[in-house]
Amino acid sequence: MxxxxxxxxxxxxxxxxxAQEASTKTFWDDPFTHPDLPLFVVSxxxxxxxxxxxxxxxxxxxxxxxLVEQTERERAKAQGIVYTPKPSFFSKISQKLNxxxxxxxxxxxxxxxxxxxxxxxxxxxxxxWKWLFxxxxxxxxxxxxxxxxxxxxxxxxxEYEEEVAIAEAAKKAFQASQPQAVIDxxxxxxxxxxxxxxxxxxxxxxxxxxxxxxxxxxxNTIGPNLTDEYWIHGGDVKKVFATIKDGFVEKGMPAWGxxxxxxxxxxxxxxxxxxxxxxxxxxxAPQGELFxxxxxxxxxxxxxxxx
Ligand code: HEC
Numbered sequence: 269m270x271x272x273x274x275x276x277x278x279x280x281x282x283x284x285x286x287a288q289e290a291s292t293k294t295f296w297d298d299p300f301t302h303p304d305l306p307l308f309v310v311s312x313x314x315x316x317x318x319x320x321x322x323x324x325x326x327x328x329x330x331x332x333x334x335l336v337e338q339t340e341r342e343r344a345k346a347q348g349i350v351y352t353p354k355p356s357f358f359s360k361i362s363q364k365l366n367x368x369x370x371x372x373x374x375x376x377x378x379x380x381x382x383x384x385x386x387x388x389x390x391x392x393x394x395x396x397w398k399w400l401f402x403x404x405x406x407x408x409x410x411x412x413x414x415x416x417x418x419x420x421x422x423x424x425x426x427e428y429e430e431e432v433a434i435a436e437a438a439k440k441a442f443q444a445s446q447p448q449a450v451i452d453x454x455x456x457x458x459x460x461x462x463x464x465x466x467x468x469x470x471x472x473x474x475x476x477x478x479x480x481x482x483x484x485x486x487x488n489t490i491g492p493n494l495t496d497e498y499w500i501h502g503g504d505v506k507k508v509f510a511t512i513k514d515g516f517v518e519k520g521m522p523a524w525g526x527x528x529x530x531x532x533x534x535x536x537x538x539x540x541x542x543x544x545x546x547x548x549x550x551x552x553a554p555q556g557e558l559f560x561x562x563x564x565x566x567x568x569x570x571x572x573x574x575x
Contacts (some may be wrong), residue, residue: 341353366396367392368394369391374389458541459538464535465535465539484548486549493551495548499559503541509537544561
């Protein structure tokens with residue numbers, strides 16, 4: 269029995285832990301691989317068996333009582349006495365809880381109001397209701413003391429702030445575990461780094477940029493040609509990076525800094541710049557001002573890949 273209690277307490281404890289700590293892993297995060305799973309399954313099983321045992325005993329008890337009543341009724345008949353059945357345990361309890369006036373005494377509490385045969389009785393409140401009400405009054409005193417005077421339990425506002433603090437801490441821990449490369453725009457130099465450009469190509473592909481600038485960067489009715497030497501917003505690496513990061517939303521160029529990481533923006537910037545002079549067929553007519561890019565030839569200079 270002691271063991272079962274320990275198990276049940278453990279179960280309740282795990283539920284509590286689940287409610288309190290959002291940041292650490294609990295039983296409910298991954299119940300199937302949790303080491304305590306067999307323990308919980310066994311205790312749930314024991315609980316169900318206990319419940320079944322109690323229900324069956326109650327049913328058996330009722331059957332037994334009926335038998336006893338029957339024999340007593342027969343005995344009374346044989347002795348010629350009038351048999352008055354003893355009230356059962358449950359009917360005694362129910363009478364205590366409800367304290368209802370028996371049918372034959374109803375006329376004592378009849379208030380004399382008769383509405384189409386529906387009479388009004390002066391019943392008092394059932395004791396179970398009254399005690400529940402007194403209980404809430406008692407509880408309110410306990411509540412006020414615990415929450416407002418002793419301060420041993422947190423109020424809703426405090427609970428909220430506590431949870432926000434836990435979430436903030438979790439967020440900080442997550443951010444710390446995933447350091448984001450910060451691109452220092454001042455030091456950014458374009459190089460033909462094949463690795464970076466290849467990554468930039470994947471960022472550019474598909475719906476990200478190709479839908480507005482054409483898959484080969486030649487431009488379409490929406491976006492300008494990115495392969496020529498004419499730039500609306502400037503063609504040096506800092507300006508191209510800034511254009512892609514902050515966009516010109518009112519002109520139809522989204523701010524990609526919101527959707528892409530700084531590294532991805534750098535990668536796609538390098539890819540766009542690597543398109544210079546690729547001369548795709550049927551490219552869009554040049555827009556903006558001429559900017560001659562000073563492009564280092566080979567990928568000997570390892571660009572700020574480490575940044
Ligand atoms: C919804 C359409 C759209 C998408 C998607 C889009 N662009 Fe643009 N982009 C534009 C438009 C329109 C302009 C021209 C803005 C202007 O006229 O000021 C532009 C301008 C640019 C410029 C400046 C060109 C210049 O001449 O100065 C660059 C660089 C650029 N986009 C790169 C990208 C990259 C890289 C992506 C993907 C990460 C991308 N764009 C996705 C519509 C788009």
